Amino acid sequence: MKLLISPRSLGLVLALSVVVAGVWFFAHFHDKEIHTGHRAVVSFATVKSVLEALANELPPELKEANEAKWKAWGQARG
Numbered sequence: 001m002k003l004l005i006s007p008r009s010l011g012l013v014l015a016l017s018v019v020v021a022g023v024w025f026f027a028h029f030h031d032k033e034i035h036t037g038h039r040a041v042v043s044f045a046t047v048k049s050v051l052e053a054l055a056n057e058l059p060p061e062l063k064e065a066n067e068a069k070w071k072a073w074g075q076a077r078g
Protein backbone atom coordinates (compact mmCIF):
# COMPACT_ATOMS: atom_id res chain seq x y z
CA MET A 1 0.00 0.00 0.00
CA LYS A 2 2.92 2.31 0.70
CA LEU A 3 4.08 1.92 -2.90
CA LEU A 4 0.80 3.29 -4.29
CA ILE A 5 0.88 6.41 -2.12
CA SER A 6 4.51 7.43 -2.57
CA PRO A 7 5.04 10.78 -4.36
CA ARG A 8 7.35 9.15 -6.90
CA SER A 9 4.77 6.58 -8.01
CA LEU A 10 2.01 9.20 -8.15
CA GLY A 11 4.24 11.38 -10.33
CA LEU A 12 4.95 8.45 -12.62
CA VAL A 13 1.26 7.63 -12.96
CA LEU A 14 0.44 11.27 -13.67
CA ALA A 15 3.22 11.56 -16.27
CA LEU A 16 2.13 8.37 -18.03
CA SER A 17 -1.49 9.57 -18.04
CA VAL A 18 -0.48 12.85 -19.64
CA VAL A 19 1.60 11.06 -22.29
CA VAL A 20 -1.21 8.65 -23.15
CA ALA A 21 -3.74 11.48 -23.38
CA GLY A 22 -1.35 13.52 -25.55
CA VAL A 23 -0.77 10.64 -27.95
CA TRP A 24 -4.50 9.99 -28.20
CA PHE A 25 -5.32 13.66 -28.89
CA PHE A 26 -2.56 13.93 -31.50
CA ALA A 27 -3.68 10.78 -33.28
CA HIS A 28 -7.35 11.76 -33.14
CA PHE A 29 -6.99 15.30 -34.48
CA HIS A 30 -4.19 14.48 -36.93
CA ASP A 31 -6.36 11.74 -38.40
CA LYS A 32 -9.27 14.17 -38.87
CA GLU A 33 -6.99 16.69 -40.65
CA ILE A 34 -5.79 14.03 -43.08
CA HIS A 35 -9.31 12.86 -43.93
CA THR A 36 -10.73 16.29 -44.68
CA GLY A 37 -8.62 16.38 -47.84
CA HIS A 38 -8.19 20.12 -48.16
CA ARG A 39 -7.98 23.44 -46.40
CA ALA A 40 -9.94 26.55 -47.22
CA VAL A 41 -8.16 28.99 -49.55
CA VAL A 42 -8.17 32.61 -48.40
CA SER A 43 -9.81 34.89 -50.94
CA PHE A 44 -7.69 36.80 -53.43
CA ALA A 45 -9.13 40.10 -52.21
CA THR A 46 -7.76 39.34 -48.74
CA VAL A 47 -4.21 38.56 -49.90
CA LYS A 48 -3.92 40.97 -52.83
CA SER A 49 -2.13 43.69 -50.85
CA VAL A 50 0.31 41.15 -49.40
CA LEU A 51 1.05 39.70 -52.83
CA GLU A 52 1.68 43.17 -54.20
CA ALA A 53 3.95 44.10 -51.28
CA LEU A 54 5.99 40.90 -51.65
CA ALA A 55 6.00 40.77 -55.45
CA ASN A 56 9.78 40.24 -55.64
CA GLU A 57 9.64 37.25 -53.28
CA LEU A 58 6.75 35.31 -54.80
CA PRO A 59 7.11 31.97 -56.58
CA PRO A 60 6.90 32.12 -60.37
CA GLU A 61 3.32 30.80 -60.38
CA LEU A 62 2.16 33.89 -58.47
CA LYS A 63 3.92 36.55 -60.50
CA GLU A 64 1.25 38.89 -61.83
CA ALA A 65 -1.28 37.10 -59.65
CA ASN A 66 -4.99 37.25 -60.27
CA GLU A 67 -7.91 35.48 -58.64
CA ALA A 68 -7.68 32.38 -60.88
CA LYS A 69 -3.92 31.97 -60.34
CA TRP A 70 -4.30 32.46 -56.58
CA LYS A 71 -7.10 29.90 -56.32
CA ALA A 72 -5.21 27.30 -58.38
CA TRP A 73 -2.01 27.85 -56.38
CA GLY A 74 -3.83 27.61 -53.05
CA GLN A 75 -5.75 24.46 -53.97
CA ALA A 76 -2.59 22.75 -55.22
CA ARG A 77 -1.00 23.26 -51.81
CA GLY A 78 -4.06 22.66 -49.63
